[in-house]
Structures are given as structure tokens and as C-alpha cells.
Amino acid sequence: MARPRKRKDCSSAAAAWRERELLDKKLVDAGVVILRTTGCSHFHQGACSMCGYNIESSDDIKPEDIKKQFDTAVATLGDLQFLKVYTSGSFLDQREVPRDVANHILQHCKKMRWKLLFESRPEFVTDARLDEVKEIHEDLEIALGLESANDRVLAYSINKGFTAADYVRAAETIERHGAAIRTYVLLKPPFLTEAEAVKDAVATIRFAAKRSAAVSLNPVNVQRGTLVEKLWRNWAYRPPWLWSVLDVLKSTKGDCVRLICDPTGGGSERGAHNCGECDGVILDSIRAFSISQDVGKLGSPDCKCKETWKTIMDVEGFVSGGTVDLQRFFRPQRT
Ligand SMILES: [Zn+2]
Missing domain, CATH: 3.30.750 (Transcription Regulator spoIIAA)
Known part of the structure; x- marks a missing residue:
């Protein structure tokens, strides 16, 4: 029997957490917020073969819901230097993140002096849109x-x-x-x-x-x-x-x-x-490398599964x- 689907709560973010991130060679406190939106534009063109993020999307989500998701999520994150905001698609797609909502997020990051990272498909990255965005907040990293x-x-x-x-x-x-x-x-x-x-x-x-x-x-x-x-x-x-x-x-x-x-x-x-025995050690070494950029941290334990x-x-x-x-x-x- 199919499980009844849990009703999505339009006004709370899909997830929000803190993590440490290397920024300009310094470890800083970063926040991650995953917003629910109406979904990625490309989902309607058949979607990417590996991407299941649209599961967090809903046609019922209104612009004010996204603002509320953002405000509630960042209130839980505390002091930060860097904020990463993800949707299931593109921050610069105005059908997904209406201009008014994007401006609200940009203004908040500007006020808090947070560097902001967001993701976009290339077709939404235009001179006109970046002019508008940068007018509000300069300190940006854009993920493609x-x-x-x-x-x-x-x-x-x-x-x-x-x-x-x-x-x-x-x-x-x-x-x-x-x-x-x-x-x-x-x-x-x-x-x-x-x-x-x-x-x-x-x-x-x-x-x-x-x-x-x-x-x-x-x-x-x-x-x-x-x-x-x-x-x-x-x-x-x-x-x-x-x-x-x-x-x-x-x-x-x-x-x-x-x-x-x-x-x-x-x-x-x-x-x-890998085989289940060496996975933990290797995963820890990958995380240690990502934070330090020291290639010496990348482990290569001896394990029989390497031959396989x-x-x-x-x-x-x-x-x-x-x-x-x-x-x-x-x-x-x-x-
Ligand atoms: Zn192994």
C-alpha cells in the first residue's frame, strides 16, 4: 500500500545547517539554506538524469512562502560570514525565485555582510540580471x-x-x-x-x-x-x-x-x-582535504577492494x- 504523502510545509525551508568552509584561505562559519520553490525550469524538459531535487518543490509555493522560509532558516543559523542558498533549480530564474524574493535575500546578506553563494543554470545568467543583483549585494559567488x-x-x-x-x-x-x-x-x-x-x-x-x-x-x-x-x-x-x-x-x-x-x-x-570496510577512513580523508586543501590528507589505505x-x-x-x-x-x- 502506498504511504500517504506528507503534506509539504510551504513556509519552512527544506533544510538549513551550519558548516565550516575555507574562504579566502581562512576557515569561516558558513550557513546552508535549501529553499522550496516551484521547481527547476529544466524539470519540465525531462530533468537531469541524476537530479531528484524537484521532490522538494511544489506549485503551491508562493513568493511570500519563500521569504518566510528564508527568514525562519537564517534566524536559526546565528553568526555567519558566508551563506549558501540553494533551490532545486536556479536562483536567477525569476519564475522560480521572483525578483522581489531574490532582492529580499540579497538585501539581508548585504545587511549582515555575508558573502552569498547561489546556483543558476547558464541561461539565466545575463548582464541585465547581474547588474540588478550586484546593485544590491556585491559579495557573490555564483555556482554553475x-x-x-x-x-x-x-x-x-x-x-x-x-x-x-x-x-x-x-x-x-x-x-x-x-x-x-x-x-x-x-x-x-x-x-x-x-x-x-x-x-x-x-x-x-x-x-x-x-x-x-x-x-x-x-x-x-x-x-x-x-x-x-x-x-x-x-x-x-x-x-x-x-x-x-x-x-x-x-x-x-x-x-x-x-x-x-x-x-x-x-x-x-x-x-x-567501496567495500564497506575502508569507506569511513577514505570519506574522512576527503573531508579533511576539502577543508585544508592539503593533498597529503587524502588517504589511500590498503584494502583488498582496491584490486576489484x-x-x-x-x-x-x-x-x-x-x-x-x-x-x-x-x-x-x-x-
Ligand atoms: Zn575496501
Whole structure:
């Protein structure tokens, strides 16, 4: 029997928490607020294959609800230097975050002297919109979810709905307005083998590094209601190995001003994971690296599963002609 769906509370944020973040080489107190909105514009074009964030959205949400969500959330966060505001889509999309609401958030950050980070799809990054935004608040970092610098991966594996050239145009617009850029890079979109995924993430980080104050490597986690989840249920997708995450971080740290990674769901079947025994140590080392930028913190414990990963890196494309979760055939299921 289907569980009755919990009614969404339109006036409270999906989540809000504090964390520490390196800003201008200093560890500062940062806040994260995830706002519920009417949803990402791209959701109606079929959505990205790995993104389940639309689950937090609702057509019932009104502009005043979003303001209330923001006010209530920031009141719980206390003193901050940096605030990250996410929606399920684009802060600069006025259908999702009406101008009046965006202005309210910008004015609050200005008043509190918080650096503000928000995310947007490239099509909403225009000179006109950034002029308006910067008139209210100057201290901005704008995040762009490039995911992959390969247009074939963007189109066929992710269904991202834009190209690498669109990212470049948006990044140049942000640069002209003197705001910092954070670029999100995906590790292991569907239909790529483990080895192809590592190569694609390395190439994408190098592509984005020169324009980005920070590059964030995001290993895919299997979110509900997504194409990735369907594939995963059919043993046709495995989230990336933590060995792959380490490999990508070690290969690209030298290219980036700041390279960060905090694998969502790390160590679980739905997130980036290894054998279960070495996951915790590696995840801790990835977090220690992200905060310190010291590549020496990236652990590489000896674990027998590294051999399995190496074999999969070598033979996956050859054996299956595509992506199958080979490892599930090798081992008993974890719960
Ligand atoms: Zn292991």
C-alpha cells in the first residue's frame, strides 16, 4: 500500500545547517539554506538524469512562502560570514525565485555582510540580471552546474539541456561582473564506465579550473524518482567507487585554486562507496582535504577492494560493452 504523502510545509525551508568552509584561505562559519520553490525550469524538459531535487518543490509555493522560509532558516543559523542558498533549480530564474524574493535575500546578506553563494543554470545568467543583483549585494559567488565539459555526455548521459559553450558564456558574464565562480563537476553520470567517468571528471575539472574560484566534485548519488535510480534498481548503474573519487582529486588538485568534495550519501549503496570496510577512513580523508586543501590528507589505505576496483577500471567496457554493476555479481548484498 502506498504511504500517504506528507503534506509539504510551504513556509519552512527544506533544510538549513551550519558548516565550516575555507574562504579566502581562512576557515569561516558558513550557513546552508535549501529553499522550496516551484521547481527547476529544466524539470519540465525531462530533468537531469541524476537530479531528484524537484521532490522538494511544489506549485503551491508562493513568493511570500519563500521569504518566510528564508527568514525562519537564517534566524536559526546565528553568526555567519558566508551563506549558501540553494533551490532545486536556479536562483536567477525569476519564475522560480521572483525578483522581489531574490532582492529580499540579497538585501539581508548585504545587511549582515555575508558573502552569498547561489546556483543558476547558464541561461539565466545575463548582464541585465547581474547588474540588478550586484546593485544590491556585491559579495557573490555564483555556482554553475557544468557537470561535464563533454557535450555528448551533457546531452545523452545527463540530459542537461545546455552545452559547454553555454557554460563558458555564463562564466564570462559572471567574470565581467566581478563575482566569483564555483563550478560543479559530476563524477559518473549514467552510461559511462568507471574508467570513462574518471577521465570525464578529470577533463571537466581542468576545463573549469581556470575560471573557477572553487571546483566542487560531486560523485553521483542515487536520488529518488530519477533515471539513475531506475538503472540502479536494474543493476545497470553503480555509483562511483571512492577509489575513483580519490583518483580524480589527486589528479586535479594542482589545476585548481580550490577543489572540494563532500560525497552525498558516501559509504552507502546509493552514494559513492567501496567495500564497506575502508569507506569511513577514505570519506574522512576527503573531508579533511576539502577543508585544508592539503593533498597529503587524502588517504589511500590498503584494502583488498582496491584490486576489484582496478579490475573494473580495466575490463568493465570490454566485459559488458556498457555499464553494468559488475561488483554486485562478485559479492553478497550489503543492507
Ligand atoms: Zn575496501
